[in-house]
Amino acid sequence: MKLFDGGRAPNPRRVRVFLAEKGIDVPKVSVDMGAMEHKRADVSSRNPLQRLPVLELDDGTILTETVAICRYFEELHPEPALFGNSALGKARVEMWQRRIEQNLFQPVAFAFRHTHPAMKEWEIPQVPEWGEVNRPKAIEFLAFLDKELAAREFAAGDDYSIADITGLCAIDFMKPAKIVMPEAFTNVQRWYRALAARPSAAA
């Protein structure tokens, strides 16, 4: 098994943090997305969509998509459960994972990709107006999340989950996307500090 990794980009990082929380070590093939190496032949032959990460199993089977790769490892190594326990617990993790993806992670990514000069070669065409309208969308969701986090420790409940990993990586991605965390969101900040202090955050 080997994982085609993508360096500092947020999706490859989500998988690395997930694996660190599980205590799973997977051999990695380094791919420097900053140098556009995700377009090189050994990546695009495995994922024609030219995105990372990509997991290759020993029999050559390819899995792509961050959350699909994480789900595969959850099935193989159920503990600690990062996709939730019980029907309702799993549904809640899915709900918060998706809320954070669609209303924070994606808006931050759109802001970065559509306004950052270094992304001109990546995002064709850049639509700067689209990047700009996504900054307030991210802030608006953080305001909602801040109220939610007043009542519980983690995004989906009392237990750390993949929804928290998505939140951690989204918030760290706000810096290059030039979105400033409002000081008023004290619950979000307490949550973020706890996530960032876990050893897995360094993965």
Add this chain to the structure above:
Amino acid sequence: MKLFDGGRAPNPRRVRVFLAEKGIDVPKVSVDMGAMEHKRADVSSRNPLQRLPVLELDDGTILTETVAICRYFEELHPEPALFGNSALGKARVEMWQRRIEQNLFQPVAFAFRHTHPAMKEWEIPQVPEWGEVNRPKAIEFLAFLDKELAAREFAAGDDYSIADITGLCAIDFMKPAKIVMPEAFTNVQRWYRALAARPSAAA
């Protein structure tokens, strides 16, 4: 239990098709999104993000997000499995569900919401240029999917799954989004016709 439904919009439809495939009947509260009823108090008190569908359990617990609601029912009624079987099977469904969501369903939705005059009140602000660039993105993914579907019956393999439901609803959504299916994509068309012919497609 009751499901706050959203009429013709594609996300509420995904849940209805999923429930029809499972043979599950859930009492529905009708919400006319065309008349902006998703902003009425009984919806926004349950989902401050003002999106549908919303599932309310008998004890008042709220679940939102299409795929989270589907996953809850998958856990309660595992057969027929619509999220896959086995570790690899589940990962493949997740992979194709996400590929179709991000590269077809979302681009079609962006094209609709950012260019259709009726969406001016919904999508604030509309960014017509963003809507326009999403039409070729959807077509480009369909070209990739067409090659993939030459080798198998359904999106994620030999079995019907939630990834197919997302594909069906995305393709039907292409019409109001003014994206025309290229005649050359014969595998996609064969797949779509088979999905549309299932009784669940009428849900």
